Amino acid sequence: MAGKLIIGNWKMNTRAGTAQALVQSLLADPVCNQPWVAVAAPAVYLAPLAGSLNQHALQLGAQDVSAFAKDGAFTGEVSAAMLQDIGCRYVLVGHSERRQYFAETNPALLAKMNNTLAAGMVPVLCVGETLEQREQGGYLDVIFQQLSILGEVGDGEYVIAYEPVWAIGTGKVASLEQIAEIHTAIKTWCLQNAKPSANIRVLYGGSVKAENAESILMTENVDGALVGGASLDAGSFRMICQAAGKLI
Numbered sequence: 668m669a670g671k672l673i674i675g676n677w678k679m680n681t682r683a684g685t686a687q688a689l690v691q692s693l694l695a696d697p698v699c700n701q702p703w704v705a706v707a708a709p710a711v712y713l714a715p716l717a718g719s720l721n722q723h724a725l726q727l728g729a730q731d732v733s734a735f736a737k738d739g740a741f742t743g744e745v746s747a748a749m750l751q752d753i754g755c756r757y758v759l760v761g762h763s764e765r766r767q768y769f770a771e772t773n774p775a776l777l778a779k780m781n782n783t784l785a786a787g788m789v790p791v792l793c794v795g796e797t798l799e800q801r802e803q804g805g806y807l808d809v810i811f812q813q814l815s816i817l818g819e820v821g822d823g824e825y826v827i828a829y830e831p832v833w834a835i836g837t838g839k840v841a842s843l844e845q846i847a848e849i850h851t852a853i854k855t856w857c858l859q860n861a862k863p864s865a866n867i868r869v870l871y872g873g874s875v876k877a878e879n880a881e882s883i884l885m886t887e888n889v890d891g892a893l894v895g896g897a898s899l900d901a902g903s904f905r906m907i908c909q910a911a912g913k914l915i
């Protein structure tokens with residue numbers, strides 16, 4: 668697939684005012700206000716931001732979704748139908764912070780993927796090994812185990828984000844060789860195990876910054892980036908989008 672996809676993951680940051688200001692600067696900038704750029708904002712700010720993004724190319728994403736499909740007595744949950752209703756296009760599923768702090772595992776993540784697809788949005792399944800798993804050498808098996816739910820997901824478009832846990836928010840970036848190895852392994856696994864109709868993009872995430880974006884985005888089988896910290900700064904995010912725009 669031609670073109671790169673850039674998704675900013677704001678995590679639990681911003682307030683109503685700063686979220687709006689950040690989106691306004693991205694909207695005012697043709698480098699960022701593109702259909703292949705999205706921001707995944709905190710749940711409470713999605714609806715007002717969706718109002719600002721209306722009629723613009725920039726896309727909106729959620730950081731999580733309920734594993735429960737239907738409305739009901741699930742206090743605190745936000746369903747896929749609700750996210751779709753207010754205008755989200757992407758939903759992060761199984762980010763390593765969700766796996767680590769909220770004990771999310773494959774059965775719930777499969778339900779989240781399917782709920783997102785059924786609501787007509789694009790799930791972004793996040794996978795990646797911890798430092799310990801990398802050092803022990805079994806990191807490909809860890810990633811394949813996380814990918815295994817793709818054999819059971821419904822039809823539709825989805826994205827995979829490879830984010831080595833040891834590179835998230837640490838300033839440590841995987842080497843281009845490491846990135847190419849994993850991305851190629853993920854694509855090969857998908858060809859053999861995922862639905863043939865699935866047109867799968869694989870993003871890299873983990874300390875992507877203005878300075879390293881271009882070389883990462885030019886790496887074999889890298890279809891875009893999932894950007895955490897650097898997406899909170901309009902100037903840095905702009906430079907990442909600019910690097911991606913050059914490669915279209």
Ligand code: PGA
Pocket residue numbers: 676830834835836837838872873874875893894895896897
């Ligand atoms: P980071 O986060 O860019 O701050 O390392 C990436 C992510 O967790 O998606």
